[in-house]
Amino acid sequence: MHIQWFPGHMTKAMRKTEEDVKLCDGVIYVVDARAPFACFNKKLMNLFKNKPVVYCVNKCDTISPKDAQKIGEEFKRQGLVYELIDGLSKRDTEKLRSACERVMKEKTDRDKAKGIKRTLRFMVAGIPNTGKSTIINTISGGKRAETGDKAGVTRSNKWIRLGNFDLLDTPGTMPPSFDNQTYARHLAYIGAINDDILDMEGLALELIKDLKIIAPESFKEKYKLETLDKEGLELFDDVCRKRGFLLRGGESDYTRCSRAIIDDFRKQRIGKICLEVAPYDGQDERKG
Ligand SMILES: Nc1nc2c(ncn2[C@@H]2O[C@H](COP(=O)(O)OP(=O)(O)O)[C@@H](O)[C@H]2O)c(=O)[nH]1
Ligand SMILES: [Mg+2]
Known part of the structure; x- marks a missing residue:
């Protein structure tokens, strides 16, 4: 992304x-x-x-x-x-x-x-x-x-x-391009970038991967997850299931779930989370 x-x-x-x-x-x-x-x-x-x-x-x-x-x-x-x-x-x-x-x-x-x-x-x-x-x-x-x-x-x-x-x-302004995509993601999570230009499903998946590292306990607790020891997409499916965001055939409704997760984050419903305090200061691309 x-x-x-x-x-x-x-x-x-x-x-x-x-x-x-x-x-x-x-x-x-x-x-x-x-x-x-x-x-x-x-x-x-x-x-x-x-x-x-x-x-x-x-x-x-x-x-x-x-x-x-x-x-x-x-x-x-x-x-x-x-x-x-x-x-x-x-x-x-x-x-x-x-x-x-x-x-x-x-x-x-x-x-x-x-x-x-x-x-x-x-x-x-x-x-x-x-x-x-x-x-x-x-x-x-x-x-x-x-x-x-x-x-x-x-x-x-x-x-x-x-x-x-x-x-x-003054109206806020962005840099003409983001050389640090970790920071760009953070800005998207907090709502500093217009949602209309973002792939919200892709963004939610990235947020899940970041929360797994930055705030594992709060993330696990919020969505009543049994384990975080899974790939991002599998965790996304778990969150969809726990929150009841499923399509008729029982498949994950990523569209609705993405909005919900991002909204939960923005309203501190996952916890009071700072994305950039050491050791997760965004200086390095995320590992894993
Ligand atoms: N929780 C919280 N929300 C704030 C604070 N300051 C601003 N907001 C919210 O952030 C959003 C953007 O505020 P706004 O003043 O329009 O930002 P601007 O674009 O920088 O002028 C609004 O929904 C505000 O209510 C704050 O200190 N704490
Ligand atoms: Mg303003």
Whole structure:
């Protein structure tokens, strides 16, 4: 299975981002805690290389506190300024505001000495569906940016003014191609890639193979499987049977079961699973 997704509107969005970043003091780069490293779009991040960036590991409520801590350690090791947050928590999103103030402190102090009081302008960027608009809504205490549980809800850049703090909501963009297909799969699992272009049955089979390694206990428990010591497709059949997704002749109904498994994963019904904490950090292609 090879995943590729770069619709035309993203080229335009990328160009707009390149223009708009010049108007900003810094960037809040939002990633999804379930696949934080897959969310790094190098091409996009390249546009921010001269700006302070606050990394926001969002949706931490969907993974275990222990895994969140591990992600934090890795970001720290890479020398990044970051916050681990739940984008629906007002208290958490306020941490982002202070992180932005922190990275701007030198400049703000210099301005203050000159008697200048300026508004801080931050662009909220990242790949699609990581929760950029949600975070802006939570911080602003109102539903001002459109959100939705699929890729591509935000179509254009939009300023949200919050007193002396302005945030720019942007549509997410993907890299033009995925050189790491493990990461591409992770993005598909978490819903960052439009489902309509994906082979959902192929994707569910891949997810089964990944869960067998990443979260064997939760996977086994969720579908009441007797053993995981089987090939992916055989496990797929077991899940179909256990969930009652069978066609009239008793054969597996892969189509319906695929949707169900992927949905179970996205809604944490298999467990709070992070796909990218060591030793399953997606750096190596999956073994076995
Ligand atoms: N569980 C959880 N879901 C979130 C969080 N932040 C956003 N979401 C959900 O993720 C989906 C995408 O959010 P949205 O703000 O539209 O993402 P955007 O494309 O980056 O602007 C929506 O269904 C949100 O409700 C979070 O911190 N935790
Ligand atoms: Mg959005």
